[in-house]
Every structure is written in C-alpha cells, then in structure tokens.
Amino acid sequence: MGTHLPVLPVLLPLLAGALLLLLERHGIGVQRALSTVAMVALLATSAALLRAADDGTVTMYLLGDWPARLGIALVADRTSALLVLTTTxxxxxSLLYACAGWDRRALHFHALFQLQLAGLNGAFLTGDLFNLxxxxxxxxxxxxxxxxxxxxGPRMRAGLxxxxxxxxxxxxxxxxxGLxxxxxxxxNMAELAFRIGQADPANLPLIRAASGILLVVFCAKAALVPLYLWLPNAYSRAPAAVAALFAVMTKVxxxxxLRVYTLVFGSEAGELAGWAWTWLLPAGLLTLVLASLGALASKSLRMLVAFLVIASAATLFIAVSLDTVETxxxxxxxxxxxxxxxxxxxxxxxxVRRQRGVAGDxxxxxxxxxxxxxxxxxxxxAAVSTSGMPPLSGFLGKVLLLEAVPATNVAWVWxxxxxxxxxxxxxxxxxxSQVFWRARPWPETASSPAPPQPAQVAAAILLLGYGIAxxxxxxxxxxxxxxAAAQLLAPADYINAAHGTAPQLREPSP
Incomplete structure (x- = not known):
C-alpha cells in the first residue's frame, strides 16, 4: 500500500465519482453514504501521505510503469502532501454543509464534488506539465x-x-x-529543470516567452492583478458549500x-533561473491593496469574503516572491x-444571509x-483569524512573514x-456593526426563518476549529x-529522486 500512496488521492475520488453517477437513481441517502465513505478513505490516505513525506522522502509514481516522458508521473513531497491533506x-x-439539504437541489452534486477533488489532488501531485x-x-x-x-439569473451570468x-x-x-x-x-518537470539549463541559447527567448505565458495562466487561476476581476462575482454567487471548496482553488x-518556478525555472535553469520573482512581488503588493479596498467597499457579505480570498492569494504571492526559506x-x-x-x-x-430575511447578506x-x-x-x-489579530493562526502567519522579510524589502512589504x-x-x-450590532427585532408579522441545521453549524465550527488547532x-x-520550504528551494533533491526512480527520463524522445 505504501508504494501506491501517491496515486490514491486521485484514484479514490475518481472511483467514488464514477460510482456516484451509477448509483444516483438509488436516492440521496445512498449518495451521502458513499460520499462519506470516500471522504473517510481519502482522509486516511492523505494523513498517511503526509506522514510518509515528513522525513523528506520524495516519492515518484509512474502509472502503468510507462516511461515518465510518455506516461503519467505523480510526485509526492512535503508540500504536495500538505496541500492534499488541506484540501481533504x-x-x-464543505460536504457536511451541503448534506444539510442543498445537495438535493444540485444535479450530480456528489459526483462532481468527488471529481473536483480528483482534479485538485492531481494538480498538487503531478510531476508533468501536460498532466497538470x-x-x-x-x-x-x-x-x-x-x-x-x-x-x-446573476449566478448564471457570473458562472458563464x-x-x-x-x-x-x-x-x-x-x-x-506546445512551445x-x-x-x-x-x-516532465524534473527533466525540464535539466534540459532548460542545457538548452541552445538561441532558443532561450522562446523558452522565456513560454514561461511567461505559463506565469500569466497560473496568476489568472490565483486571481492576481489584473486577472482577478472574474473571482468576486463567481465566488459570491456560488452556493456556500461550493464557495467554501473553491477557497482552495486560488491556492492551486x-x-x-511555486512549484514550476522553483523547479523548472529554478537554480538549474541558467539564465532563466528565478526571473519571475521580480514581477510577482509588485503584482502581489498591488493586488493586496486593491483586494483590501474591494473588501472595504463591498455591499454584500459574500462579496466581502470573495475579496478576502483575493487578498490571501496576494499575501501568498508576496511570501513566495521573496524567495527565501523563511518567507x-x-x-x-x-x-x-x-x-x-x-x-x-x-x-x-x-x-447569516438565511437568518436576515429579505435583507439577506x-x-x-x-x-x-x-x-x-x-x-x-x-x-x-473568523474575523479575528482572517484579519491577522492575535492570538489566532492569521496573526501567527503574518508575524512569521513580516519577521522573514529581507532588509531590502522591509519598507514596502511591512x-x-x-x-x-x-x-x-x-x-x-x-x-x-451593520449585521449584528444594529440588528433590529424580528417583525411579529413576518414568518421566522428556519433555524440553522446542526450540520451547517458543525461544518463552520469544524473549519474554525482547524484554525484554532x-x-x-x-x-x-x-x-x-x-x-517543506527548504525542500522546495533545493530542487536538486526532487530532480535526483525523480531520475533515480525513472532513469529513462533523459533518454531521447523516439
């Protein structure tokens, strides 16, 4: 089982999604039961993967034992294992919240939920850009x-x-x-890290152009300025359980x-090593300012949260672009x-929206x-944690970042x-103040909303409990x-582990 750990976070939700599609006709109870079993299995697998990676081992898994340059290569290290467990x-x-009732109204919800987990986990574990x-x-x-x-209506427009x-x-x-x-x-990312350093100098401008396009794509997924305008409407219109799961998508x-520009364009890449960081730092700082202003100007609670998601991604880009183990x-x-x-x-x-009547959020x-x-x-x-006030995890994260900022960047970043x-x-x-402090008594003539379902409250408490933990x-x-940061910034370990498992990486293409 241990040798197959890297594939299980992808395989388990894929199989669960396929089974859920076949069993939909048997009712929502069967779907919920199968989803629960799948999540328990995925949690156990994710925890085992994290434990296996904790000693610094980089595990490469070749599906079907095809050569890495032709087949699907999955690579598990400390960072990918951490993010798989976080997603789980x-x-x-999110699933607990949806099972309080919303999953009845969404066509194929449970199957799509599992397939999205397969995509997320695969993105964290893949060792190949095409499979990414x-x-x-x-x-x-x-x-x-x-x-x-x-x-x-508005959700369809935002979704389109x-x-x-x-x-x-x-x-x-x-x-x-293609380039x-x-x-x-x-x-294959481990092989690209080697080949870029050995590339013909005449090809370097095109390689740089391709890496620039990749950077634009990844920053678009993470909602970095100026490619963040799609996110507030989409996330604020999404159903709550879906929006909660979407919180990890910008982190992809x-x-x-972080993976591509420390490995493929890392220390082995010659002239192209680390070129992206000088662009990402100002972009991250500007995005953080705009997202904070957007949160301040938000007219709905869900829109406020969507801008806070952008602000968190911007903070992460600042940390990544400073390119030290500590940051x-x-x-x-x-x-x-x-x-x-x-x-x-x-x-x-x-x-809150459901308990405010026509005022909504x-x-x-x-x-x-x-x-x-x-x-x-x-x-x-939640507010204390996300704003970075003591004593919760948001405060610890920001203090760690500010303490690690290099002296040359202290003024701007701080x-x-x-x-x-x-x-x-x-x-x-x-x-x-607007929602809680100024709340008016409920009108006697108006029908009272149904109280929150215990499962919904438990889901919110569970996520807040993670932060307290x-x-x-x-x-x-x-x-x-x-x-994990030291391992990321020393890509030679990743490259050597990949080549040790798959020496055929450097064989010429047929």
Whole structure:
C-alpha cells in the first residue's frame, strides 16, 4: 500500500465519482453514504501521505510503469502532501454543509464534488506539465457543474464569465506547453529543470516567452492583478458549500507558480533561473491593496469574503516572491490558515444571509437577525483569524512573514501588509456593526426563518476549529512548513529522486 500512496488521492475520488453517477437513481441517502465513505478513505490516505513525506522522502509514481516522458508521473513531497491533506480537510466540512439539504437541489452534486477533488489532488501531485493541464481541466469542468447547477439569473451570468475566462486561460496553457515541448522534447518537470539549463541559447527567448505565458495562466487561476476581476462575482454567487471548496482553488495557482518556478525555472535553469520573482512581488503588493479596498467597499457579505480570498492569494504571492526559506515557510503556513478561514467565512455568510430575511447578506441595510449570538460568535472568531489579530493562526502567519522579510524589502512589504490588515479590520468591523450590532427585532408579522441545521453549524465550527488547532500546534506545523520550504528551494533533491526512480527520463524522445 505504501508504494501506491501517491496515486490514491486521485484514484479514490475518481472511483467514488464514477460510482456516484451509477448509483444516483438509488436516492440521496445512498449518495451521502458513499460520499462519506470516500471522504473517510481519502482522509486516511492523505494523513498517511503526509506522514510518509515528513522525513523528506520524495516519492515518484509512474502509472502503468510507462516511461515518465510518455506516461503519467505523480510526485509526492512535503508540500504536495500538505496541500492534499488541506484540501481533504476543507472538503469534509464543505460536504457536511451541503448534506444539510442543498445537495438535493444540485444535479450530480456528489459526483462532481468527488471529481473536483480528483482534479485538485492531481494538480498538487503531478510531476508533468501536460498532466497538470489535464488535472486543471478535470478540476475546472467539475467546478463549472457545481457553480452552475440549479442557478439562474446573476449566478448564471457570473458562472458563464467564469467558464469563458478559464477556457481562455486553458488555451494559453496549451500554447505554452506546445512551445516548451517543441523546443525541449519533454514536459516532465524534473527533466525540464535539466534540459532548460542545457538548452541552445538561441532558443532561450522562446523558452522565456513560454514561461511567461505559463506565469500569466497560473496568476489568472490565483486571481492576481489584473486577472482577478472574474473571482468576486463567481465566488459570491456560488452556493456556500461550493464557495467554501473553491477557497482552495486560488491556492492551486499559487502552488503551481511555486512549484514550476522553483523547479523548472529554478537554480538549474541558467539564465532563466528565478526571473519571475521580480514581477510577482509588485503584482502581489498591488493586488493586496486593491483586494483590501474591494473588501472595504463591498455591499454584500459574500462579496466581502470573495475579496478576502483575493487578498490571501496576494499575501501568498508576496511570501513566495521573496524567495527565501523563511518567507516560503511562512507562506505555506498562511496558505493552510487562509484556506480554512475563507471556507468558514463563506459558510458563516450563508448562515447569516438565511437568518436576515429579505435583507439577506446586504451590507447597505440593517435588517433583523435570528440566532444573533451564535452567528455573531462564529463571525467574530473568523474575523479575528482572517484579519491577522492575535492570538489566532492569521496573526501567527503574518508575524512569521513580516519577521522573514529581507532588509531590502522591509519598507514596502511591512507598510503595505500592515495598512491592508488595518483596512481588513475596518471592513470586518463595519460588517459586524451593520449585521449584528444594529440588528433590529424580528417583525411579529413576518414568518421566522428556519433555524440553522446542526450540520451547517458543525461544518463552520469544524473549519474554525482547524484554525484554532493551527494555533495550538503551531510549533510542529511551522517545523513542517519550514522543512517543506527548504525542500522546495533545493530542487536538486526532487530532480535526483525523480531520475533515480525513472532513469529513462533523459533518454531521447523516439
């Protein structure tokens, strides 16, 4: 079983999704039961994968034992194992929330949910750029169905914009892959890391152009300026359980930038080594400013959360672009934290919307609110965590990042991160005042909304509990992220492990 661990996070949800499609006619109870079994199995697999990677082992898995340059190569290291486990934990809470009733209204919800997990996990584990494209498409096609299912009006418009934008990005992705394969004869990332350093100098401009197109694609997935305008409408219109799972999708873009530009265009890439970081730092800082202003100007609670997702991705790009073990380690810790807290905020926003009657999640009016104590407590914990106030994990992540900023970048990074954190606090305080403090008594003549389902409340508490656990167990987690960052920034270990498992990588293409 241990030798097959890297493929199981992809294989299990793929099989579960196929079975769910076959068993849909047997009712929602059977679908929920099968989804639950699949999630338990995936959680056990993800935890085992993390444990196996914790000692620094880089495991390469060749599906069908095809040569790596021809087949599907999956590679598990500390970073990919961490993100697979993060995705699984987020998905458990999202599925729990959906099973409170919304899954009845969405066509093929459970099957699409599992297929999206397969795409997400595949994107984190793949060792090949073409298969990265394939897993991106699996993830995106499933997300189209989850976003558009049962929708109409504004959600359909936002969903169609999301579809068109991502199809355009996928087209650019294919163009970049064609350029790289035509010049280098491989798309395996470990092999590209070697071949780019040995490439003919005459081909370097085209290789740089291909890497630039890839950077645009990955930044579009992560909603970096100026390619972030698609996200607020799409995420704010998505059903709560879907939006919570989508919180990890921008992190896929951040991860691919980190993986590709530390490995393929890392220290072995000669003239092209590390060229992307000088562009990403100012882009990340500008995105953080714009996202914070967007959160401050948001007219709905869900739109506010969507802009906070963009702000978290921007913070991660700042950490990544500084390109030190300490900043990348802080970024990985913050990545996990921000994924959980964004998911929790989407769930809390939906609970609040359902308890405000016609006011919904509109922040321009102060409406009545049922169960204000419970919802206010959930929102307060989420707000403290996402704004970076002590003592929760958001504070630890930002402190780690600020402490690790190189002296040459201290002025810009510190000032922008601190000012935008203040803007976030103001935006969340304004929201709390409008929704909770100024809430009016419920009209006696109006029908009272149904109370929140226990499963819905439990899902939000579970995600917030993850963040609290990251605070309580901050030492071991930071140790792990530090080791993961050191492994990422020393790509020779990854390359040697891949070539040791698959020496046929450097055989000439037939």
């Amino acid at each position: 934990l987020l998905a458990i809470a 494209f394939v897993f991106f498409e699996v993830m995106l096609i499933a997300s189209y169905g989850l976003l558009l299912s049962g929708g109409r 914009h999301y579809v068109v934008f991502n199809i355009t990005a996928s087209t650019l992705f294919l163009i970049a892959l 790289l394969y035509g010049m280098l004869g491989s798309l 873009g951040v991860y691919t930038v 990348v380690s802080a970024g990985l810790y913050y990545l996990v934290h921000s994924t959980f807290v964004a998911g929790a905020l989407f769930l809390v926003a939906d609970l 509109n922040l321009d009016v102060a409406g009545p609110l049922r169960h204000s104590a419970l919802l206010g407590a959930l929102f307060a914990v 000032s922008i991160v601190l000012v935008t954190s203040l803007l976030t606090v103001v935006a969340l305080a304004r929201t709390a 990251m605070t309580l167990f901050g030492g071991p987690i930071m140790r792990y992220t530090g080791d």
